[in-house]
């Protein structure tokens with residue numbers, strides 16, 4: 122009960138807090154209200170006591186049976202770690218930067234829900250036990266900067282993304298199962314050898330699995346996570362007997378062959394492979410890239426040609442510039458220019474969407490704008506188009522892309538908007554996944570979620586009579602400006618669209634059968650966008666518009682299919698695993714996203730309410746410059 126938790130915390134304070142840093146812990150108040158303590162269902166679930174000059178033993182804490190998160194990082198705890206078997210709910214355990222000593226705390230290996238274990242920067246010694254393999258959920262294992270010795274055991278942890286044993290006294294060859302981790306994961310172990318460190322001098326035997334078979338490379342950080350469209354639980358393929366015998370057989374067969382023949386075969390294979398690759402490169406790639414360049418150029422020229430075909434005549438200087446075949450209309454905040462200026466501007470195609478093609482245009486005066494050439498679609502007539510633009514052109518909000526001008530002619534319709542220098546959210550989330558990518562950190566994602574919500578809430582609330590909707594919320598329509606602020610683009614074009622019949626991954630179920638979108642279907646799409654931010658997965662079913670971050674998925678259905686306890690380990694973007702203490706915020710946003718994605722439109726909240734809920738997640742204005750809670754953990758060894 123909570124009284125038992127209170128007793129444990131008071132005993133711990135009495136034993137460890139000589140400096141009285143926990144002065145406000147007082148048995149006459151409820152422990153769930155104490156600093157550094159969080160509760161779930163009236164039990165202590167989270168205790169983060171970092172850098173508080175605490176000493177002695179953590180023993181009294183071991184009776185907090187409902188603890189999920191425990192961090193005692195950067196204190197002066199010493200001696201062996203007590204028995205931790207009572208922590209059956211524990212998911213994150215951070216004991217780094219203390220003076221703990223003794224053997225690896227083997228009772229930790231019975232905490233089957235654990236997915237982050239950080240024992241780094243202590244004085245642990247002895248072997249790293251093979252029993253760490255019991256911790257099948259482990260994403261992060263840090264044992265660096267201790268006195269561990271012996272071999273690194275064979276690790277069969279398929280989810281492991283972050284692994285560090287550097288700065289110990291480990292010896293022998295690095296097992297193949299952890300081969301994919303970088304050098305820094307193993308550095309400063311003078312007797313450790315094999316890839317990615319220097320080759321072993323003696324031919325050490327390949328490390329064997331506990332059952333004696335040769336270990337395949339399972340725990341590589343490059344191993345992709347399971348495909349979310351497949352059933353979620355127990356995705357680690359069990360090692361079948363045939364599997365292991367195969368490795369055995371291979372190993373035995375190879376050992377019978379003379380090393381010279383073996384080397385000759387390998388060298389031969391590599392040579393053939395290299396020649397074939399070179400030929401393929403010469404034949405196809407050069408051809409392909411030439412075509413690609415030509416294709417882009419011709420598209421641009423084609424665009425320009427059509428633009429020039431509706432070439433203007435000397436314009437007047439009034440707001441509405443009269444043209445023989447069309448009119449350029451400017452809205453507030455745009456320095457007037459002539460259509461000719463636009464046509465003369467150097468243009469670069471940004472992309473093609475459902476409504477037309479977008480270009481970046483640099484005007485003579487250096488102003489950069491985005492120009493969208495609309496396809497014919499369902500634009501009924503000039504009057505209707507103009508009325509629509511008049512409404513859109515007046516909308517101004519820090520989180521929407523401002524429409525600055527438009528041009529209407531019989532066969533040409535252009536929209537001129539602010540150009541957003543940092544591209545779309547789609548590219549920030551899914552582009553360039555792989556080495557060298559800088560991931561989108563958690564605070565930025567939260568800030569984008571709140572900003573997009575505010576932009577959408579503004580659109581929904583801007584014209585009560587018209588009940589404006591966006592109709593096409595998706596990550597390519599969220600553009601980021603030079604300050605990293607998100608802007609909702611392409612609003613209001615929905616009115617020109619043919620009613621949709623197919624899913625694009627974001628569309629609400631009721632908006633797919635030809636029915637009109639509503640503000641509630643916008644909320645659904647916004648919910649999917651939140652799931653995209655949280656999972657890093659691309660929801661664009663059937664629309665391959667770029668490199669997806671792990672395949673296209675029906676995100677609401679997938680998240681629903683994962684049991685809640687597994688959300689953290691299964692659902693969240695692996696790139697977010699490097700940030701600490703954000704689990705509750707992520708779960709909070711996930712819950713909001715799922716409410717937005719309710720199947721019945723009436724059960725979805727209004728967007729203004731959603732924005733409030735997002736802002737309440739952190740309780741302070743969400744801005745990266747004031748961020749303190751996303752501490753990037755030291756040397757994350759994620760490589761993708």
Ligand SMILES: Nc1ncnc2c1ncn2[C@@H]1O[C@H](COP(=O)(O)OP(=O)(O)OP(=O)(O)O)[C@@H](O)[C@H]1O
Pocket residue numbers: 471472473474475476477478479491493522538539540541542544545593597598600610611
């Ligand atoms: N104002 C802008 N500033 C910067 N880039 C833009 C701007 N408008 C569009 N883009 C870029 O051009 C690309 C194509 O945009 P466009 O709006 O034509 O298509 P889309 O968003 O992919 O699809 P849809 O037409 O269904 O909205 C977008 O992915 C975006 O990156």
